[in-house]
Every structure is written in structure tokens, then in C-alpha cells.
Amino acid sequence: MKSILVHANDDSSMEARMQVALDIARASGGHITFLQSVSYEVFAPGDFYGSAMAAALPQIKEAAEEFRAKTETDLANEDANWEWKFLYGMAESRLLEQSALHDIIIVGPDDVGEDGMHRPSAMVGQLALKAPAPVLVVPADTKRIDIRAPILVAWNGSSEACVALRAAVPLLSLASEVYLASVSEPNDKNRADFGADEAAEYLSRHGIRAEIVEIPRGEAKISDTLFSAAQMRECSMMVMGAYGHSRLAEMLLGGVTRRSLTDPQLPIFLAH
Template identity: 35%
Template sequence: MAYKTLITVLTDATLVAPTLAEAEALAARSDAHLEVLCLGVDRSQAGFYYGGASAMLMEQSMARAQGEANEVESAVRAYLKTSTIRWSCEADVAQITDIPHRVGLRTRFADVAVLPRPYGKDRGSELEAVAEACLFNGSVPTLIVPADADASQTVVPKRILVGWNESPEAMSAIRAALPMMLEADKVHVVVVDPPAHGPNRSDPGGSVSQFLARHGVKVEIDVLSKTLPRVSDVLMRHAVDMKADLMVMGGYGHSRFREAVFGGATRNLLEAATLPLFMAH
């Protein structure tokens, strides 16, 4: 596999083990170096403090964030101390508004970022900010793993579902996921309600399938009707039907604001997917 530098950004000690299980397995399979950023997040907004309190509260908030970063770092070092992979670990702190800049700078030189699912019970808002920072500011393909994922299936997925909608984001995800696709038994390019008018209306998914086949990927095309209210629902149902180990798709084809307010396939899948998601923007 072509991945040689992996990175994960962790902000919660309870998510260290499931996330590192995936990252460590992928690093071992790829003979890659794993970088771990243990990030403590200051969630305060200094501009809203009453007069005279800003400095004191900011100091307390930063001290709390540093404590969280140290806690995560200790959990990471305990988990990886007997690992055979090459790894490095560093603790840092950031205000939540600075996460895009800080995380983007740290992840841009990685081949893949491995992150926990940003939505769900007891998941803080900083997880969403970290995921978006990887995709947008770091421009790094990102593997999102649910807490109960099977690392062996993700690292060498036998069946991969590709959500294809002809977007640049989907094509970026496909190119980035090629090393995984080459080892899969079958890759299903899934097209939901292809447009009736357009250059590929007579052969939906044909061009991207040809691209994958020329690389040696064992590929099939599945054209589905939108029989459920949301495209994400159709993709998830099909993933269950085909027993997919991994879903590959473009991340945030619409603006982040629009998806946050009105929803979208990316947001919906990040909230509900029970299998790992490989995304790129």
C-alpha cells in the first residue's frame, strides 16, 4: 500500500483505544509512520467575558485544556508503548476557533488521517471541527471510524462501496482510496438516481469503473433508485445488503454551512454510519 505517513488527532481519552486500533493496524499493513496529535481544546470565547475577567478565565481554560491534552497523551503512550510500528506523539492546546489552522498545518503532510466519528453520544463539538479541518484545511483523505469498528476489516476491506455522483470530491476520494481498493475482493460503484440528462446518462458510473478496472480493481456498477427519503439512507441500506467493510465517498459536496443547517449526505453518514467512512474533499 502507498500510505507512508498516517496521522490521528485525539481530543478525548475515551476514544484513544478504538481510534488507535484502526490507525495502528493500517500503519502496520502499510509500513507507515503514525503521528498522534493529542489536542487539548479551550472551548471558551474570550470576547464574551465581562470586563476584567478575561485574563483570569482564559488562564483557567488553557490550564484545563493542557490537562486534557496531557491525559490523552498518557493514554496514547500507554497504548502504543508495546507497538511494533513507528510512531510519534505530541501534546498541544488550541482554542476551538483555532482548530482549523492548527490541525490543518499538522495534517497536510500526511497520506491519511484516522479519526473517530465526530457525532454521537458524548461527542464534543471539537471532533466535528477536527474532521472538517483535516478535509478542508489539511486537504488530507480521512478515514472516519466508529467506536466498534473491526480494524482487520478496515485495513484489508473485502467489499468496498463507492458513493459516486460525478463530483470532484468523489473522484478525489477514489484516487486516495486506490491502495485499499486494489486489495479488495470487490468494489461496488453505487450511483443513486443518475441524472436523466448529461454526458454519462447512458452509462452511469461507466467512466470511473473503467478508470478503476485499468488499475486492476475488481469493480461492479450498482445503479439504485432513491427509494428512501435521503441518498445517505439508500447508501447505508445497500452497504448492509452487500456486507460492505468500507464506504468511500466525497466529503461535503455542499458547503459546510448548508450541510449543518439543512443536512446532506456527508453529515447524515457521519451521524449514522455503522461502518468506516473514507472521505476526501
Template identity: 30%
Template sequence: MDYKTLLCVMTDADIARAALEQSIALTEAQDAHLDVLALGVDRSQTGYFYAGADAILMQEMLARAHGEAKEIQDKAEAKLNNSTVRWASDMGVAQIADLGRHVASRARFADLVVLPKPYGKNHGNELEPTLEAALFEGQAPVLMVPESATPIKTPKTVCIGWNESAEALVATRAALPFLKSADVVHVVVIDPPTHGPNRSDPGGLLSQFLARHGVNAQVDVLSKTQPRVSDVLLRHATDNNADLMVMGAYGHSRFREAILGGATRNMLEHAHLPVFLAH
């Protein structure tokens, strides 16, 4: 399987610049088609303003969101016109509470959704629900691209965060086009279980599965020497000059991770390299 339809959702032209550049690079490498969705976000809340002001202010907010969407689309098309890839762009306006429906309807028919990092300075609160809508309602894998990332066409070194969960397996299968073209894939197991069928060979069955697909995989068993699993994964990725991190998304509930934190939330906050996610 290759990625033949890529989707890049942009709600801020500057923050999504790296995501768009990565989308173009992957589209060229995969001989694929790129769809760009420019979304203007109406952040007003019906009923928040005093009586009689709702209609006027809502119209003003919608007009502002429409202008933002048009500006984002124009900037994206200027970059796309200088590329050699097949592409199409569309724009729309969505209220913040209804954002997921718009994103999911497009993500459902994409092989891969490329999005910017959802957390950071000056990052709008629409970026998190955009990513979650693509993963959950859209049922599509997501490639999260930090603003500082350099576009890559084919990752050469990939790390897989492997914990035997269903989410990690779904992500690994969805990432096979990247894994098969990589020079080396590190299956990273942190503090493997001391009981269970795989205790004597952690990551062994996954590496066998990958080998049969022609993937050059090796298992790295690590101790949790830092408070968070994401910190151990990122340090190992840095030590191995990894181009890409693959991991399952939200093994715990989104609410729990939003309140208490979790590997997915922490990775999305601190990753310095592209992260491939699936649920």
C-alpha cells in the first residue's frame, strides 16, 4: 500500500507552513494527490454576547473567518503552484465546536493526514480538535509535523514506540510504506512486561512481521530512566538520528490525557521530529 491521497488541513498559514511543505515532499515521493483544506475558524459562542448583539457579531465573526480562510488558501496555492505535484485546494468556515465534522469528512477519504504540531506558543485551540477529529472520526493516520522540521521524502531511520497495544499495532501497519523504504527501523520497547507470552522476546513477533515485509527492523529494549515514556522515546530518537517516530495514539482516553497527561499528549507537546500517529 502507498499513500495516494494526502490531506493537509490549514487553520493558520504560518504554523502550518512546515506541514504543507512536508505534504508536498511526500506527495512527490509517493506520486500521490494532495488535497489542501484551508479553514477559517469562527471562535464566537452563540449566546455569549448580550441580547440583540448576537446576529451582528456572529456575522462579523463569520466574515472574519471567511477572510482568514481565503488568505490561507491563497498562500497555500502560491506554494503549490511552484511545485510539480497534483493538488486541489478548498476553503471553508467552521465554528470551533463544529470543527471536527468538517475535518473528519475529508480525512475519511485520505490515506494520510498531515497536520502541524497542536501545542506551542501562539498555537490556536483549534489545532488539537483538528488532529483528534482526523484520528477518531476520520479514522485516518496522522503525520504531525513540528514547525522546525525539514521536509523529508523518505525517512531513513524510524523509531516505533512499541508497547504491544492495539493502537501501536494499527500505527505500525499504517506506517508500512515508510517502514519498508527506511534503511533501519528501531522497535523501541520500554520496560517490557515480566509476565506474558512475549516476556522472553519483547518485540520479537513485531520484528518478524516487519521482516516479512522487507523491513530492516531491530529491537531496542530500554529502561524507563526518565519520568515520562515520551522523554525516553525522544532521547532514543535523537541518539539514533531518527527522521520519524511511529506510535499508537491515545491508548488512554483523551479526557484522561488532557487532565493527567500521557505518552501521546506529551509527545505532541515536545516532539522535535515528525510523529506518525494512528488509533
């Protein structure tokens, strides 16, 4: 992962994703772009002439400049290559545009302005579905990431899981152990997909040895079962295909992706 794009925003998980980006950059000899995006699209009910928006602009600009100055001071002594890019507009749109020439996008688990709401981020969902680069979601309590630590791949044989596996190869090649974890479900036999053995064979062609782990379906949610399996094996992150069902089904019924993003227990590497 030589080109790393980080969402720079003053929220509770900024420090976490900054440290994770630095860890990945150091391990890979990569370069980090911190993208700060500020939207002036402020809507105030009844403010037909934009007076409230005009009054808010100086405060918004000042807060953005203070955040940048503070973060750049923190980064000044870090032994990694980085740059700061400032763009006007919605963060989701600007990250999507800039991702075309980046290998990975690092974001927090919450939407802008919804810090700590514990619900799936719409921005993360859109980036995972539309961006040409994979997305790494970093929870606020992440102190750092050991790039040599084990990694768990949530495997269900879907095309989305295959895409995520391929995208994660640069990181999987650095991990001390790779676990292909499948949670058994009653309807598994009716699916025409790729078995874990095929995924392991694919990784072997890249010089990566993977251990297949089959987990019985218990009473817990699949997302919780996968998080527990990853934590038991001291994994640094979990790789998973994003939104294996239709997005509408995920919104209405929930799904492993949606539940995992509601309260991520460790960094989640997503691709669709």
C-alpha cells in the first residue's frame, strides 16, 4: 500500500486513523495524503438570503485552519512521507474523487457530524461500493496497527469476498498468519460460490499461507462471532466483502457488513 488516502476530520477517531496510516506507511514505504474537506453547504430553515450561512463561514474556516495546524504539528516529527490536501465540498465526494490514484482509503466509523452515534456510516457504505480503492475503517479506540500481526478474512465465498481478498493481498503478504474464517449457515449448500479451499489456493500463488477456520453458527450475530474469532487470534484487522446482498436488503434487514460497521471491534478492511 504505497499511496494512502486518509480522511482528515476533527472527530474522535482521527488520532486512531492517523496512527494506523503512519504504521502502514512505515511498513510499506508508502506516502500518506491527508484530505481535509470542508463543506459550506449549511442549511438554516427560513434563511432564504443566506445570512446565517454567511455568519457561520468565518467560524467554520477558523476551526478548519486550527485543526490543520494542530494535526500538522503532531505529524512534523513522524518518520513517514505525508502531505496535506484541502478541498471544498462534501467529504464523501472528495474522497471518492481522490481515491482513483490511491491504494487504500482510511476513514473512521462515523459520518461527519455524527461522532459516536453507533450506526453504520453512509459515507463508508458509499465509498466501499463506489471507490476504486478498498476502505479501511478504523475505530476510535485503535492505538496502532501491527502490520505483521495475524489477519482474519471473513469468508462466505461471495464475489465481494473475492474482491476484498484480492485487494488485501499487499497487507496479507506482510501478516504473520492469515485465517480464512467461515461461519456455517443452514443454506450454505445451496450457494454457488467459491470455497475457502479455493481462496487458500489463490493466496498460495502469492506466497501466502492461509489457515481455514470453520465456525459453527451459534446464537450470536455473525458479525460478533467473527469479531470474537479475530480477537481470540490477536488479529490486527478483519477483511470482508462489503454488502454481499443488495444495498436495499442490507438497509431493511441488516447484514453482516451493516452490523459490523455499527460497532466495529477492530479495523475492518472493506471492498465490493
